Amino acid sequence: MIENILLAFQAAFTPLNILVVIAGTALGIVIGALPGLSASMGVAVLIPITYGMDTVPGLIMLGAVYCGATYGGSISAVLLNTPGTPGSAATAQDGHRMTQKGLAREALTESVVASFWGGLASSIALLFLAPLLAKFSLKFGPQEKAMLGIFGLTIIASLCSKDLLKGVIGGFLGLLLACVGLDPVHGDTRFTFGTLYLTSGVALIPALIGLYSIPQVINMVVSNEKHIVSDDMLNSIGKNKFRFKEIFQYPRIYLDSSIIGVLVGILPGAGATIASFLAIDHSKKHLAKEPEEFGKGSREAVAASEAGNNGVTGGALIPMLTLGVPGNAVSAIMMGGLMIKGLYPGSELFTKQAGIVYPFIIGFLLVQFFMLIEGLFGAKWFAKIVKLPSNFLAVGIVVLTTVGAFAMANNIYDVICMFVFGILGYLLNKIGFDSTPIVLGLILGSIMEQGLAQASTITGGYGNAFLSMLSRPVCLALIALSVLSLVFPVVQNKLRARKQKK
Amino acid sequence: MNKNKKELIGALCFVALFGYMTLLTSRLNAGVKPYTFTIVLGGLLFSLLYLVRSAVALMKANKAEVAEEKTVPSGRLKWVFITFGCAILYGLAFYYLGYIISTVLYVTLFAYLVDKDAKKWVYPLVGVVLVVFLYFVFGRFLNVMLPKGILNIG
Numbered sequence: 043m044i045e046n047i048l049l050a051f052q053a054a055f056t057p058l059n060i061l062v063v064i065a066g067t068a069l070g071i072v073i074g075a076l077p078g079l080s081a082s083m084g085v086a087v088l089i090p091i092t093y094g095m096d097t098v099p100g101l102i103m104l105g106a107v108y109c110g111a112t113y114g115g116s117i118s119a120v121l122l123n124t125p126g127t128p129g130s131a132a133t134a135q136d137g138h139r140m141t142q143k144g145l146a147r148e149a150l151t152e153s154v155v156a157s158f159w160g161g162l163a164s165s166i167a168l169l170f171l172a173p174l175l176a177k178f179s180l181k182f183g184p185q186e187k188a189m190l191g192i193f194g195l196t197i198i199a200s201l202c203s204k205d206l207l208k209g210v211i212g213g214f215l216g217l218l219l220a221c222v223g224l225d226p227v228h229g230d231t232r233f234t235f236g237t238l239y240l241t242s243g244v245a246l247i248p249a250l251i252g253l254y255s256i257p258q259v260i261n262m263v264v265s266n267e268k269h270i271v272s273d274d275m276l277n278s279i280g281k282n283k284f285r286f287k288e289i290f291q292y293p294r295i296y297l298d299s300s301i302i303g304v305l306v307g308i309l310p311g312a313g314a315t316i317a318s319f320l321a322i323d324h325s326k327k328h329l330a331k332e333p334e335e336f337g338k339g340s341r342e343a344v345a346a347s348e349a350g351n352n353g354v355t356g357g358a359l360i361p362m363l364t365l366g367v368p369g370n371a372v373s374a375i376m377m378g379g380l381m382i383k384g385l386y387p388g389s390e391l392f393t394k395q396a397g398i399v400y401p402f403i404i405g406f407l408l409v410q411f412f413m414l415i416e417g418l419f420g421a422k423w424f425a426k427i428v429k430l431p432s433n434f435l436a437v438g439i440v441v442l443t444t445v446g447a448f449a450m451a452n453n454i455y456d457v458i459c460m461f462v463f464g465i466l467g468y469l470l471n472k473i474g475f476d477s478t479p480i481v482l483g484l485i486l487g488s489i490m491e492q493g494l495a496q497a498s499t500i501t502g503g504y505g506n507a508f509l510s511m512l513s514r515p516v517c518l519a520l521i522a523l524s525v526l527s528l529v530f531p532v533v534q535n536k537l538r539a540r541k542q543k544k
Numbered sequence: 545m546n547k548n549k550k551e552l553i554g555a556l557c558f559v560a561l562f563g564y565m566t567l568l569t570s571r572l573n574a575g576v577k578p579y580t581f582t583i584v585l586g587g588l589l590f591s592l593l594y595l596v597r598s599a600v601a602l603m604k605a606n607k608a609e610v611a612e613e614k615t616v617p618s619g620r621l622k623w624v625f626i627t628f629g630c631a632i633l634y635g636l637a638f639y640y641l642g643y644i645i646s647t648v649l650y651v652t653l654f655a656y657l658v659d660k661d662a663k664k665w666v667y668p669l670v671g672v673v674l675v676v677f678l679y680f681v682f683g684r685f686l687n688v689m690l691p692k693g694i695l696n697i698g
Contacts, residue, residue, distance in 0.1 A: 091682075094687065207590060207593060210590050211558055211591055211594055214562070214587035215561075217583045218562070218584060221580050221583060225580075227575065228573060228575045230573050230576045232569075232576060232580060233565065259631070260624055263627045263658055264620045264623045264624055266620065431662065432658075432659070433655040434651075434655055434670055436655075436658065437670075440634060440650070441647055441678070445682055448639075448691070454636075457635045457639070461631065461632055464628075464631075465628060468624070468628075470554075472550065473550050474551070494579060495579070504578045504579070
């Protein structure tokens with residue numbers, strides 16, 4: 043492993059990769075800073091661009107956008123009280139109050155410093171924990187792979203705990219869409235309606251782009267909102283200069299919050315929002331010098347929130363890269379990006395494809411340093427981005443998504459597919475459906491079906507395949523984890539509702 | 545339209561979709577059937593549950609005369625159709641007219657239609673900047689054959 047890491051440093055530190063890190067991080071910060079645009083959308087739109095690039099810089103680009111967007115969300119949270127990404131909702135609470143007190147620069151500095159520590163901890167965890175977990179996945183046969191697919195789908199319960207039924211239907215819709223095309227064992231065609239285009243299945247990337255970007259464009263135009271950052275706010279950012287000691291201002295808060303973020307990230311479905319609220323709660327109770335200031339514009343709260351939600355970034359990639367279980371929506375999309383490059387999660391990724399995955403992780407580590415530099419010295423410029431008129435932003439996204447969908451295979455049908463999924467996503471969002479369960483079903487469906495088909499061939503039928511799972515320890519552990527993953531969010535939601543009633 | 549009615553229509557669409565897919569699955573070969581059946585029947589079962597829940601919610605709302613909850617701001621519904629219609633037209637023009645003409649036209653016209661606040665020359669300028677970006681990033685850097693269209697420009 044150490045040898046792979048040393049070689050990866052050599053492979054990651056190329057002029058092209060560094061350029062990709064700088065550009066990807068800046069782009070991610072811009073995407074995150076713009077309210078309404080999410081890291082998921084940014085990564086989905088960028089997949090076609092990275093598809094044409096070499097694998098390592100392509101993956102580094104996706105990682106850079108992911109980390110940049112996670113931090114970027116705090117800029118609009120601090121300045122506008124509008125979280126650019128869901129994960130920065132907790133930052134808005136204290137960050138914006140700091141802005142109102144005339145401490146916008148301090149809030150933005152703290153958010154980038156804490157994001158850096160959170161991201162750094164998550165990159166280190168990714169570098170050292172992922173290979174260990176990948177080794178463990180060597181023990182997995184078809185039954186375990188099928189069960190992993192099922193376990194991956196159970197994160198729908200956490201993502202859609204407010205309305206589990208809609209999440210489950212979305213998941214089944216995704217699984218149904220994954221059935222379209224040739225079946226993996228017999229080669230029979232399913233649900234193609236006589237079209238040649240559907241024989242190879244639903245085009246994953248155009249579908250992802252459509253589901254995540256088109257509804258946001260329509261919402262942007264329909265809401266007709268113009269976000270205004272006053273010039274006073276922007277001027278206050280540049281008033282005082284940054285001091286180096288600010289990077290180490292709250293070491294315990296950075297450390298504890300980052301660890302919370304990493305652990306929450308590894309748990310499929312938990313997400314950055316939960317991590318930041320948990321980190322704030324922990325810091326307030328155990329670490330803060332002025333806990334009474336929390337919620338009133340506390341710098342310590344901003345530090346905890348941002349270290350927590352950026353700690354999730356690398357953590358969420360650990361189960362995705364090693365087991366094929368995406369920890370959140372962005373890692374599900376990144377998994378799609380890996381799969382179209384012919385890379386499949388698991389132990390082989392860390393052995394046969396070590397020349398790709400380790401440089402990617404080192405690139406991910408590098409992103410954190412550039413995020414710190416860009417965030418510290420460019421915060422004022424990134425803040426100006428939130429003044430960008432929404433009409434230009436909307437047309438820009440439509441143009442990029444159209445070209446992106448077309449570029450995958452130089453095929454106009456992919457563009458049509460993207461629009462079909464776009465309108466489907468919009469209509470479903472309007473009746474309270476989230477796109478992520480559909481994406482999870484679409485991605486995990488084929489993995490689950492392949493595992494089940496292989497297991498049924500070995501054991502002589504689907505019934506036997508399921509029975510054989512009960513005699514395999516890893517399968518049993520995964521069944522237990524799946525049940526926990528399904529039940530825990532529902533129970534947690536009910537307890538919360540009961541508490542609120544009281 | 546009332547949110548509950550929308551949910552009911554949505555539930556009906558899901559039931560129809562999974563029901564139709566169940567019918568199609570029955571015509572598949574025996575080897576493919578078990579897994580596909582599990583998926584479509586599962587989807588159908590939960591869609592039926594959703595249908596019942598939506599119907600009950602609608603009846604309760606009718607009795608209580610709950611105020612209508614709007615999912616689209618009033619007067620802005622037409623923008624859903626305009627935005628989507630223009631995007632599809634752009635997608636088709638992109639292929640048949642080529643990326644240069646279609647992008648400049650789409651950016652200029654649609655951005656102006658949505659918001660007329662900027663100076664008029666800004667709209668085509670943004671279109672041209674986007675075309676240059678597409679040319680260098682996709683055409684040159686990523687070697688994507690961008691469509692030249694019937695006029696063969698690009």
